[in-house]
Amino acid sequence: MMDSVAQSAWEGFRLVASWPNILYPIAGTFMAMAVAFLPGISGATLMALMIPLTLSWEPLPVVLLYGGLVGGATFMGSITAILFNVPGTGPSAATLLDGYPMAQQGRARTAIGCAAISSAGGSTIGIGVLIALVPLMRQAILAFGPPELLVLMVWGLATMAVVSRGSFTRALIAMGLGLLLAFVGRDPRTAELRFTFNTMYLWDGVGLVPVVLGLFSIAEVTNLGVAGRHTVSGRTRADQLTGSAVDGARAVLQHFGLFVRSSLIGTVVGIIPGVGGTVASFLAYGHAVQTSRDRDGFGRGDIRGVIAPEAAHDAKDGGALVPVLAFGIPGSEGTAVLMAALLLHGIVPGRALMNEQLPLVFVIIWSLFLSNWLTSIAGLLLVNPLSRLTTLRMDVLAPLIMALAAIGAFVYRQRIEDVGLAFLFGGIGYLMKKHGWPRIPLVVALLLGGGIELNLHITSQLHGLGRLDLWHRPVFMAIGLLTLASLALPFAQEIRSSLTGRRP
């Protein structure tokens, strides 16, 4: 089996690297980069729009192009998160937590360089795991059911509560508010409408993207305006900026263990259908904080807060291909569209594809790999002009950032109400920042709350029906123990330090 995998991998690589095939992923990458700097424009949107234009193409160029579109869009969302605190996509929201403070400190070049290398490297690890899993794809996916999803999400939530800076009580309150927001909308278990105030707008719940845009982007623009800060970085000339892309790349090597662990987190989350890149990014971020001895820098421009989410975010793309290729089940929104495009061209994802067209599988994989590296290289080449944007005057940038945020909020679901929601949370976010309330637990709770409730319900219902034996589900037990350990670790450290009289 491994011989045929290796052979197919080489055949796929040859197909991608040959002329003129190589042009397609390159074109896809740059097309995605050109438009994806606008918030809300994701790889999935671009791919959906390309469907009618590629109807008459042969399958191979379609697959090559789509790999490029996915890779190109991802990185651009991180650029706007770092430079302007405006996440281009949901997963980029975790990058802004430390990326933007780095830009504020004049270290945008380091942040972008770090993001570029982390994302390319993370994608490499994700694809490496994907290739290694080719013989085991089906078992890998079947290992993750509702109980496993439940403990994974609880781990993410609990981690955020414990590692939030500031008051623990306020972190819990923020988390509670985020969970209540997550419960808004139609309950899929009973079809009842919860907290919708008879409006159809809230049927599908409170959108994550408008809330993040409000709590971070709009709140930050307001804060900068009120504080009278002249530029994002506090510098007015490019030669006053510090750091470099090389510093950013070096940081990834310095924190290599964190980088690898974050990539693996992203890959694993990507494998689980329907969980998404945003969860991967925040889980990795929480893991980074929790496993660090010196946590005070997080949220204030700690480069580890860029390495972790970026590595996880791009590693997820490799993982998200696993359910598509093994079962024809989309692992993410982007892979859902990819699947539709494959079906359209007569390529049926699933067992048939894995058994009969393995080289084509590797064409997809290599195309994605190439695209991720292309975007990172382009990002590195553009790091100087991009970082110069942080020396632009805020009195010019502020209205543009507000306009960008409004566009991003609207494009998310094509609802003008989301723009209003974003600005409402902009006001709330500003006040929360002003008075020392943490915002991250609220966002993470909003992200994970719905999934936790549903998976808890499914798990308890199936267990009650005698369909689940939780003690014989190794992945569930492993993640559950990890959750307990990560919850106990900070307290254990604190108790140890009080006993020995030393600070951790």
Added chain:
Amino acid sequence: MVSRRYVLAGLGAAAAAAAAAGLRHRPSSLRGTTPCGAVAGRSIRWIVPNAPGGGYDTETRMLEPFLERALGAGIAVENLPGAGGIIGARAIAAARPDGLTLGVIGMPGLLLAALAGTAGAPDPVRAFSILARLGRSWHIWATGGSSPLKTLDDVLREGSRRALVFAVNEIGSANIASIAVTAELLGQRVELVAGFGGTRAASMAALRGDVDLVCFDFETIRELVEGGDLRPVLQVSAAPIAPHPSLNRVALLGGADGAAERQAALHGRSIADARGLAEALFAVMGSGRLAVAPAGLDAGLFDCLSNTLYGVLAGPGAQAATTRPLDTARGGEALADVRRASAEAPALLPILGDAMRRVRR
């Protein structure tokens, strides 16, 4: 002499007006006949009640080039997901009936929303001008590939001992009606485990053996069936759903020798009752996904759009372009189906109400 300031102001005002108008999509130059005068050369807003990449969205984008050519107009696809398709349907119903706003709706979902009295759901019969039917979604009951339940008889035998466990996405969706009514006809108790994140996630639960069965549109899970990951045990229809090898010898719910009538006597129901209930279910589920415009379309424009759309859908190009088979029909035939379904749907209400009460306990 006119001051420079006023010239610039005038230009600016003109530019602003052009800006607002200019950001609507304009079609590129189009060849071919342009039979529907009111829309020729214009931009048609085509509303899809899914996010990009969702089922109706992909199908629409595949058909887009054919529609543009036939209508002589540009198609601007607008995704309006939410509220189970009701947001998109409302937007179509509320638009001006000038032929410049069209869209696709899933009629079974709307019929059931109307039946449930869902606030804000448009009237499925009166709110739209039905131009054509794109296709119909027929459901199957399927077990996991490694499940010991391989046929309907196995399922019924197991069901006589305990409740059958189904994985479903969302209570209130059309496949809940399919499960509840079918189970009633077969005299089976069911437990609905809801909250799975999509058709595929629910199918995985069956694969894993966490649940007994899933009930979904055959075309949506075709790949899993072909791969042997899911095994069809029942076709929720009166006739074979598709000429597909995996459906050979799979029991039918309806029809003269269907499971509904065979089970009727066993569970104290008359054959006429069983037949009536089954036909009500098939009428609702078979009302299909429809291309529609707002109600009140001018008669001439309606005829033109309806004939043009049907011509595209029934043509070989569209059939080859889409991944789902197009089970097309003209607007008039589709409207007759919808009216029949709307008249028969109330027969399902007691069963659906009972199912909802049980899940909310």
Added chain:
Amino acid sequence: MTRDRENLLLTAAFAVVTAAAVVASAGLSPVSRRAPLAVAVPTLALLALEIAGQISGARAGRRLRNLGIPGIASYVVAGRTKDEAAPPANGAGRRLELAMLGWACVLLASTCALGMAAGLPAFVYLYLRLQSGKPRRVAAGVAAGLWGVLYVVFVLALRIELFEGYLIPWAVRR
């Protein structure tokens, strides 16, 4: 309004929202109300503690927020952390806050009225002229640039319809 009073008002607003969730949950079925109540009730209790702490003063507040649980002290800090620095509490700061609130309203109003295509460039133009004091040429240039980006990306490249506003369609209909 003093900063402390503003913080208290914010906390009270959170408490009102949480209490409303408790009340609204009462009308739901047992399955649907379980999770909201399980979250809202403890959150309300924590909010009560927080409010009590704010009212009774900083030192008492620290003790309450510490919850008296050993080992948790390092995660509990009273008030803001160092870099969550607040803007100046003087009149100038308050005026700027109200100005930013006003501009947010202008953005929303212009978008709703004129749509995104015209409303956002109009907002940018007005902000640059009135708030930032930029010359007309600069303001118009930046606004035109934004319009250009919207046109190229959304109309030409993506063919995504932006929100068209309420005023222009109404005027066209008439």
